[in-house]
Amino acid sequence: MRIILDGMGGDNAPVEIVKGAVLASGEIDHEIYIVGKEDLIKAELSKYDYDEKKIKVVHASEVIENEDSPVKAIRRKKDSSMVVGLNMIKNGEGDLWVSAGNTGAQVVGGRLILGKIDGIDRPALASIYPILGSQPSLLVDAGASSESKAHHLLEYGTMGSLFVEKVWGRPNPKVGLVNIGAEETKGTTATKEAYKMLSQAPINFTGNVEAREVPAGAVDVIVCDGFVGNVILKLTEGLALNILKLIKKKFLDGLKAKIGAIFLKNKLYEMKQEFDYSEYGGAPILGIDGPMIKMHGSSEANAVKNTIIKGIPYAENNVIQTIKDAMAELEEIIVTEEEEA
């Protein structure tokens, strides 16, 4: 298998990206193609002892920056690592795309270069949702679209379920629709219709999930529109940060507290680690006709390594084909619902 790694994407490119590739390469037998400015990437690679048969460099002279407008960037920067790399996937020269670069540009690049899977109306960004003391959930959509119709939510739930099952190896994952109550009749027009559609889908749909239950890991796949997904992810981040800040402040307030904090140093460190999901790797851009994994822009070598390794089953288990096969069933659900409406 050939992994195509965007050597220029993310805040720490190419330094941490190349280091991550070298670390991953030591643990897997697949080839990694790092796409980007050859001189920079080779200079980084020269710092390490690695297997030259397993890590190769593909030159691309341009870089898509985080500030770039996605559509313009993909259209104009034809020799960027992103466009060159995605074309390798398209031409069968690569099997898995991994990047920490401009997320919007990855979504647009996927759509324009690889195309959408037949029958999928809206590609979605998935995101890893950390569950304290347990394995993470997958949230779809994390922000590719800010408004979603019922059939989009059906697509998100189905694709998310297949990903968690086939890539994370979690059998029969629970899929929940974020809503303001457990009852089928709660919520917006879109969530009410989506509830019906998801109930008919070939997945383990467990019904509505209230936001209160999400952090406890009530479901494996959290389905919501991109606006709500963004709110869930950002609020979790902001609140966790604020609570940790408060802990720090309280635990340094007074001698007695400081003594206690010394005894609890390891535990406090462990707690902080619970919020660190770099070990889970990246999350997929679903609905694109090719396996694409994006990771956080601030990813360091360890996250890059994990994203590569944990992404392999996405290509190896041919999940894209499984999603394509499921589409026929979804189309029937959508047609039936629309006729009834």
Add this chain to the structure above:
Amino acid sequence: MRIILDGMGGDNAPVEIVKGAVLASGEIDHEIYIVGKEDLIKAELSKYDYDEKKIKVVHASEVIENEDSPVKAIRRKKDSSMVVGLNMIKNGEGDLWVSAGNTGAQVVGGRLILGKIDGIDRPALASIYPILGSQPSLLVDAGASSESKAHHLLEYGTMGSLFVEKVWGRPNPKVGLVNIGAEETKGTTATKEAYKMLSQAPINFTGNVEAREVPAGAVDVIVCDGFVGNVILKLTEGLALNILKLIKKKFLDGLKAKIGAIFLKNKLYEMKQEFDYSEYGGAPILGIDGPMIKMHGSSEANAVKNTIIKGIPYAENNVIQTIKDAMAELEEIIVTEEEEA
């Protein structure tokens, strides 16, 4: 001033409601009318030493339960504490409504009995959003409507701002629109239009606020539709609970940790208190032509006391009239925007 207190609303009625009234009565000069089953309320009152000139009982033979359908309950239970009490406000026999009862029924009761403020399209539920280590924010809408148009968001922001200023006494409160990015062009059709409208409103609109910034207290008034509001409130509750659970687990794991936890006992207690917003009292149902304050269904005496005391300026400062006065200005904004669209 006459405060009308729903003696039968909430999980702990009438015991904690009556106790709360007695506690409040000791600190204020206003009259409190407790509405509900006279025998039960008088039996509770008899446990305390209180000023009979300041606490009076108004009999109502029926009770609206949490499970009751709001519309049916208000229409059919004509002698319920809620219907009787709201009619007292309508007839000028009371100046402020306070209840821990069925929230939906309070909203419906407000609309049917007191009516909406002229020019307000959608009444909204406000909710207190706790900010760790600082004063709380007010979130509007907390779930009265699950879908909101731009002009509803304009109404929420304006009413919320006036409440925070006049009732909480916070001058020039910052009003933020929950969105997926800071830029004016981000979000849904509704948030984009609302951004423009809120910019023209006679309030201190500080622009979009990302969910990450909400727990840090970035704004005094958090404006969003009821679906997103519900997600923010419930997720905050669920995540805080999960983090506290994890702390407890980690801090009891091993002898060293246990020793540390003993030193930190007070601090851990203080942290838990940060999440307890009973001291802030209740939140208003905005857009109704009469001052209505609802509190959490599980409120105990202390929360009841605080809700009563902190609610007084809502009636005393004639905030309903201030909202009415602001409506003319809002109507101009809405008309202009719709002409342009």
